[in-house]
Amino acid sequence: MTHERSTSLRDRLRLPIGEPVDLARHDAAGTPAGPDGKEAGKAATARTGERLAVLQERLWAASTKGDRRRVLLVLQGMDTSGKGGTVKHVIGLLNPSGCRITAFKAPTAEERAHPFLWRVEQALPVRGELGIFDRSHYEDVLIARVRELAPAPEIARRYEQINRFERSLADDGMTLVKCFLHLSPDEQRRRLLKRLDKPEKRWKFAASDIDDRALWPAFQEAYEIALERCGTSYAPWYLIPADHKWYRNWAVSTLLLEHFEELDPRYPKADFDVAELRKRLLEQP
Amino acid sequence: MTHERSTSLRDRLRLPIGEPVDLARHDAAGTPAGPDGKEAGKAATARTGERLAVLQERLWAASTKGDRRRVLLVLQGMDTSGKGGTVKHVIGLLNPSGCRITAFKAPTAEERAHPFLWRVEQALPVRGELGIFDRSHYEDVLIARVRELAPAPEIARRYEQINRFERSLADDGMTLVKCFLHLSPDEQRRRLLKRLDKPEKRWKFAASDIDDRALWPAFQEAYEIALERCGTSYAPWYLIPADHKWYRNWAVSTLLLEHFEELDPRYPKADFDVAELRKRLLEQP
Structure with missing residues (x-):
């Protein structure tokens, strides 16, 4: 079976706008509209990467003549859902010069002294x-909600603040591609055990991962609220089933490709006389 | 013929410390200690990239437990010498999450209002x-010298400022790998003509490239002074012959690998009780 994209993957994976989200109803091990298995998925992702790299170069080229458009991929998901792996395997297919990657950690003292969107604004693509x-500004309504890192009324205000912020970005030519990597608790346990069992993976493990895991239902609820209010x-x-790494990589790369294809960036026309410059070049010693 | 690395590439390509540099004596089309031709070179670079990626991950892993070490690759060279191409083909082999890439352009008004090293300090790897x-702080003694963008006495001071700056970085655990991509004027002409002739490459061309080219001897002299005073x-x-792109990519990746091998970063030991955490994980619902 080959992958037929009669409707776009965007349409398949987009969460309906304004509707309540029930994560339990989404299969984290699903492979909707995906290639037929791991090997086919890896091959398809590699091909997608080649097309993406061409469009990425065109977007950059267009920007040198004033095209303001840019793309922001937001990756959110529970520990081990594969945010870092997506960067490695999907973004690794692109020209690193055109990528601006930020991994958001617990905010520093300076970041906490500013509005929560401040550090995000510093990291936006040009x-x-x-x-x-x-991770992203969504941490401020996810872990911040679950661990009560801010007063409840403040967190309640943040959803609208995020929407206004994202609206301004979109109005200014930014395409946002927000992906929730949806992982099952069983698959998370397998991945955490693997981190414990392999000495070269242990550094990724933190005892706090187990504490967060105990709060799984509260995190899922926080995600459901954020996905509903800020979709x-x-x-x-976009909800990306993430139990299968190959599917996650294929889906994120394909979503990105669909967005780049819609932007359809073009190499700019030369604003100089090619024949004249050619002549000058050949006349130089 | 296979590539024998009896002495390191570092020793082959390093410019002698404190000695005058005569670029005309270095063959830009040379392939010292390199693989036997383009195909062998590309294959060797791919293999080098795999080993580099492992060491890159180890350096990152070690940093999570306090290892302060980090690496800075500085790429300098005339227009079309392949700085961007090196980032694409060499850095593209690595995990983009662990790379902090900065392309320095003409300084902004704010950057010019600060000391010339200020913007460089903002962009350092952690x-x-x-x-x-x-490009880098060396532009401030290269184009700044050729185009007289600062008074001569100020430029004269900058070499020592750069050395003190780099000394402080090295003392603080930073490994600097400074590569001069050495291009011949004939090869530059070929590359500029190609940019003019291919519509999808024209956007990379600027008429000012031809003006800079007319100043070739002045630029070479500025490089010779900088390479001598700041080596x-x-x-x-390191002087990288850059007329052959495959050699340039192989040489920069191999130099990086030799530096990473010397750092020999190790995965940190677990600072927790693996058996106990394993038990807790399995007991969770």
């Missing part, structure tokens, strides 16, 4: 770039 | 990272 957020027409959320 | 500078034991310059 025109022509693909920005990648490994908008200008910046929808 | 522990565990590989930083990549596509130090703690931050030497």
